[in-house]
Amino acid sequence: MSPGGAEYARSPPRVRLNPVPVWVFLEERGISQNELARLAGISPGYLSQLMSGSAHPFPQMRQRLQRVLRVTDINALFTITE
Helix, strand or coil: CCCCCCCCCCCCCEEEECHHHHHHHHHHHCCCHHHHHHHHCCCHHHHHHHHHCCCCCCHHHHHHHHHHHCCCCHHHHEEEEC
């Protein structure tokens, strides 16, 4: 317990999309970021936010991106920050 009796919860870790493997995927397959967004079922704007790190993908989105990008190792596609 902290002084004063209140306990402070740590904020949960944040997951970020690593854009490097995404760019490799796009280049290898000759598709655009807009096409990737369509395949993942999200808006191009949201994908842009994920790529820039201004948005954090929720678990279902991480699974969708892994499936579309054909990446089985979550650590190859996402980073976790405390």
